[in-house]
Amino acid sequence: MDLLQQEVRGIALANLSEVQSAPVYNPTTVPLNRKDSRNMEQAVIRNNTGSSNPFPSNHDIEGHIRPFQNLPAREPVDIQFKDVSYCVNLGFRKGQKEILHKVNGKFPGSQLIAIMGPSGAGKSTLLDVLSGYRRTGVEGAVYVNGRIRNLNSFRRMTCYITQDDRLQTLLTVLENMRIAADLKLGPEVSRHEKESIIEDILTVLGLYEHQFTITKRLSGGQRKRLSIALELINNPTIMFLDEPTTGLDSFSCNQVVDLLKQLAKQGRTIICTIHQPSAKLFQEFDQVYVLSNGECMYQGCTNSLVPFLQSVEMPCPVYHNPADYVIELACGEHGEDRIQRMVMEMGNGECTDWFTDRRKLLKLEQLRKKYPLKKIIEQDEDLTSTSQVHQLQVLIKRGIIKAKRDATLTHLRIGVNIIIAAMLGFLFIDAGNEGSRVLDNYNLLFSILMHHMMATMMLTVLTCKLQRNTLAPRRQTVCRMHSHEAQVLNRNSPSLFPTVPTEMGVILKEHFNRWYTLKCYYLSVSIIDLPLSVFCCLIFSVIIYLMSGQPMEWFRFGMFFTISLLIVLIAQSLGLTIGAWFNVVNGTFLGPVLTIPMMMFAGFGVTLRDLPSYLKWGSHISYLRYGLEGYVNAIYGENRETLDCELKPYCHYRYPAKFLSEISMEGDQFWKDVYALCATLLLVRVFCYFCLRWKVVSVR
Numbered sequence: 001m002d003l004l005q006q007e008v009r010g011i012a013l014a015n016l017s018e019v020q021s022a023p024v025y026n027p028t029t030v031p032l033n034r035k036d037s038r039n040m041e042q043a044v045i046r047n048n049t050g051s052s053n054p055f056p057s058n059h060d061i062e063g064h065i066r067p068f069q070n071l072p073a074r075e076p077v078d079i080q081f082k083d084v085s086y087c088v089n090l091g092f093r094k095g096q097k098e099i100l101h102k103v104n105g106k107f108p109g110s111q112l113i114a115i116m117g118p119s120g121a122g123k124s125t126l127l128d129v130l131s132g133y134r135r136t137g138v139e140g141a142v143y144v145n146g147r148i149r150n151l152n153s154f155r156r157m158t159c160y161i162t163q164d165d166r167l168q169t170l171l172t173v174l175e176n177m178r179i180a181a182d183l184k185l186g187p188e189v190s191r192h193e194k195e196s197i198i199e200d201i202l203t204v205l206g207l208y209e210h211q212f213t214i215t216k217r218l219s220g221g222q223r224k225r226l227s228i229a230l231e232l233i234n235n236p237t238i239m240f241l242d243e244p245t246t247g248l249d250s251f252s253c254n255q256v257v258d259l260l261k262q263l264a265k266q267g268r269t270i271i272c273t274i275h276q277p278s279a280k281l282f283q284e285f286d287q288v289y290v291l292s293n294g295e296c297m298y299q300g301c302t303n304s305l306v307p308f309l310q311s312v313e314m315p316c317p318v319y320h321n322p323a324d325y326v327i328e329l330a331c332g333e334h335g336e337d338r339i340q341r342m343v344m345e346m347g348n349g350e351c352t353d354w355f356t357d358r359r360k361l362l363k364l365e366q367l368r369k370k371y372p373l374k375k376i377i378e379q380d381e382d383l384t385s386t387s388q389v390h391q392l393q394v395l396i397k398r399g400i401i402k403a404k405r406d407a408t409l410t411h412l413r414i415g416v417n418i419i420i421a422a423m424l425g426f427l428f429i430d431a432g433n434e435g436s437r438v439l440d441n442y443n444l445l446f447s448i449l450m451h452h453m454m455a456t457m458m459l460t461v462l463t464c465k466l467q468r469n470t471l472a473p474r475r476q477t478v479c480r481m482h483s484h485e486a487q488v489l490n491r492n493s494p495s496l497f498p499t500v501p502t503e504m505g506v507i508l509k510e511h512f513n514r515w516y517t518l519k520c521y522y523l524s525v526s527i528i529d530l531p532l533s534v535f536c537c538l539i540f541s542v543i544i545y546l547m548s549g550q551p552m553e554w555f556r557f558g559m560f561f562t563i564s565l566l567i568v569l570i571a572q573s574l575g576l577t578i579g580a581w582f583n584v585v586n587g588t589f590l591g592p593v594l595t596i597p598m599m600m601f602a603g604f605g606v607t608l609r610d611l612p613s614y615l616k617w618g619s620h621i622s623y624l625r626y627g628l629e630g631y632v633n634a635i636y637g638e639n640r641e642t643l644d645c646e647l648k649p650y651c652h653y654r655y656p657a658k659f660l661s662e663i664s665m666e667g668d669q670f671w672k673d674v675y676a677l678c679a680t681l682l683l684v685r686v687f688c689y690f691c692l693r694w695k696v697v698s699v700r
């Protein structure tokens, strides 16, 4: 051994002895009774005081610090996984790509566990697989307390916190917490109890002073803590967090990790992915799991990483952060052979030699004995904890608050309808009663149809766009980059490429975390928008009807308005379907393009009679045809009297029946058109729901 090597070893071992002498909380050796956990909490807070204690004191009568007094401590849950592989389909004729290669691991309860690795190593994928978010393409077994994971009961005790904070930004912190409490705890828990839980969580997370702040004004760290706070309401036993520290400054990082450590001490298993923590932050984790190219390079206690590297003859250089060094190794900066050596030594995650007290680690059969099979209560497939009626009520309440706060879009919709109605009104002024301007009026009716359809559809496509199709956002692989550059890129990426959470991203997160069923969400969205759609449509119809001098008969106005409203609702449903299915660029392109065939078959340019026989079917599926026919019948049908003929000596269409016959819309078809439009609306709504459902399920 040369001198340099001896020196490096000596210092690494010195690091090790220093680290080992520090008191390390090990849940496998220390039973988690109330007294001990209190002492440990005190110890941690004492350690934090003077630096960055994120937990304002929360004293009980004896003066002891008791955070989360309204959240009972949890019985630890032990997670193990064996030979877990994950494959994605790359598309038609492109084959498959294996992202995780038969990895193994052991995540004991009451621990704060970090999954580390370079970008593209498979951290988020492993988190998705373990949380049950990804199911298709997954092989291998995941064990919970020694038994094969039952996904439904597992999901009832877990929550997933995404990297990009998918929050309702228009609501205040308190409103967000109250909505989450109402959705998760239901009406059985009294308002007082809910408020106590909320107060407790907000206090411990340092958000109490910000409870009346609108979420969009919170800092990055506060948002992250709010994301955690929202999921803590129903007290999950296992928490999965995707890069909870990315985009935060070191102070906020410490706050978040300290908080996670507190939660772990109460019996929760906290598993999070993390890029390259600072040396201080790294020490906060109880256990670390290092991935490289979908294989496990190290698994064990954080403090054992340095000795492990020593044992495989890749000692951590002096004054080097072990976390940085292991990422450099995982990137292959020191050679691919070193990765392979570490993977082999670790048995791809099977080796448990580097846990603090491996004798206390329980085998699967021991775990089964320790946690005997509980009586299984038959629970239905619905994973939510409250009734659907209750969820609907809460979601409608939330939607109304949001609509009130974001009045710009509401004002814009009203404004656009008034302006377009006035413009068309001026253009076609008094065309409705004049026999010589029947064709003008026909053009006006078609223009109204176009307005209702395009304005509503495009607005919906743009506001419900789906940004990403996964809970975990993807970034480009930067594996071979120098670790420091990678670190800088990763720390900067949130500000360089802001990931604005869209409504769809929020739905994916909330639905996966069992806040509500998709049915309730969809119904609430439809109900909330209805009054505004009716109002906009009514205002437009009144202006255009009066300005263009249509017949002053209530029943005709009623017919005109009914058709307008049905068209608006159909266009909105189509917009929702396109918005849920395609991204914003494709949706903006497809919306108008798909409308063209509908217009072709509407009977406007080419009358329904003159349509070639092989294209007649098109007129039966075009809702614009029923819309136009409905308008024409409302204005010129129902035995309308002879029109005025004041502008010209001869009016070709003085008799409405003649006009109806020429455009091939004779015979009172109004109710047939209304039925056809209602059927289309129902069909599109149901189709849209299944699209949304498919989208949510298919990304898993």
Ligand SMILES: Nc1ncnc2c1ncn2[C@@H]1O[C@H](COP(=O)(O)OP(=O)(O)OP(=O)(O)O)[C@@H](O)[C@H]1O
Binding pocket: 088, 089, 090, 097, 099, 117, 118, 119, 120, 121, 122, 123, 124, 125, 126, 273, 275, 472, 473, 474, 475, 476, 477
């Ligand atoms: N649906 C997919 N199709 C093709 N490749 C995928 C898919 N999902 C993930 N990958 C690839 O799998 C690898 C692992 O991705 P993953 O997001 O798990 O990495 P990561 O370690 O979390 O990276 P980061 O830290 O940058 O988020 C990457 O190379 C990624 O490109």
